[in-house]
Amino acid sequence: MQFETIGIVGAGQMGAGIAQVCGAAGLSVVLNDVDPHALERGVERISANVERLVSKGKLAPNQAEDALACIEASPDASALTTCDIVIEAATENIRIKQQILRELDAVVRPDAIVATNTSSVSITQLAATLSDPSRFVGMHFFNPVPAMALVEIIRGMQTSDATFDTTVALAERLGKSAIQVKNVSGFVVNRILVPMINEAIFALQEGVASAEEIDAGMRLGANHPMGPLALADLIGLDTVLSIMEMIQRAFGDTKYRPATRLREMVDAGHLGRKTKRGFYSY
Template sequence: MSIQTIGIIGAGQMGSGIAQVCALAGLSVIMRDIDDAAVQRGINGVTTQLERAVSKEKITAVDKDGALGRITGTTDLARLAAADFLVEAATENLEVKRRILKEVDAIASPGAIIATNTSSISITKLAGSMSRPQQFIGLHFFNPVPVMALVEVIHGIQTGVDTVARTEELAKRIGKTPIRVKNSPGFVVNRILVPMINEAVFVLQEGQASAEAIDAGMTLGANHPIGPLALADLIGLDTCLAVMEVFYRDFNDSKYRPAPLLKEMVDAGYLGRKTGQGFYSY
């Protein structure tokens, strides 16, 4: 069955980014969130990004209008029954994702693939409460979705071979490069990346260097395009903490303990760019 319509659960930064790349690739998109204001923010975000792309001559005004015309916003979960492929892009919380995925599972068409954009949670565990685990898969996009070329395609123990193949085909169709990954906490990229960020927070917490010096060390000394603390602000400190907590719990290894300063900043509401304050002010 050819994938023509994408359903996206969550109109936040990740969900709207996924909507944008899918719509630009010619797919119809149904983007759902819990209220009209959240849906409109998602549509506005896509509009802003597409207008910026037009101004930089990366796409034409016709491309922009066509993409926006292919995106439908809704608060009605039942509208997602029309989708051939659904992507859950909600907050990085096991119970929240389980609840949403069970709701989606109940209304999705029989042949639809259901994917999660989780950055760390077990695909096998999420699939365990679903009626069609063979049609469930991880499809992990990176932020910002329109810019980052990679997607991780993560198969749980129950995921069918056809589901993996069709998901990889979709990833390529929307201009992404998929890598196939076995199910394990954090998969590949975040398994390496987020502990590095956590270690940078430890270095800051211990007073070894300032945030600016730590980031300069990694950009100039390791040739990273962005320092780990600036990257944490971009990702969201709450997301970084959630990933480290998954690692700490699931690997049962003290090397994955979240830095106390990271916890304290999240408790303070200093989540990075999205709140205007993290390791830097925005």
């Protein structure tokens, strides 16, 4: 299958980022969100990101105009009927994702691929929501999508070879590097990354070092571009907690238990950059 029109459900940070890279690749994009305000914010975020690239000389003005012209925003799910693939990019909540997939099953073309941008939810379990689970696949982008080169392509038990291979080809067309990942909790990157972040939170709550010192240690001692606590703020502490809980449930191992400090911060609504307060203030 040749992709020409991409549907994206969810106009948040990830959905907007995916829409931006698809538009930049010259693909027609339908950005869908049931919340008109979220849709408006998503379009504004894309425009601001593109303008920033132009100001830095990383994108020509005419390329920016072409990319933005490729993106259509619509709160109506029926706009997705023309899409060759629809990527669900909603919040990391299995019930919400399943509800969206049931709604998509009723409107997308029978030959269209349906993908999810989940970072930890079972692809096999989500695929079972569709009438034809063979056309379902995991396509996990990383934040910020325009800057991050990797996409994890995850095959569920029911995913067909054609669906998988075509999705890999799409990732490459977007200028991304794709890695094939088994359907296990956390996949590859989050299986390693999020427990490391959780361990950094344990170190903080035990008073081993301050947040600034922990982050400086990992930047300067392990050559990480960003410290784990600053990264947690960027990801969102609620998302970090959700992923840790999913991994712990999947493996039943206490080494994956979320740090108490992480739970307390989420309970307090201190979720990181998106609430302007996490391990740091913004």
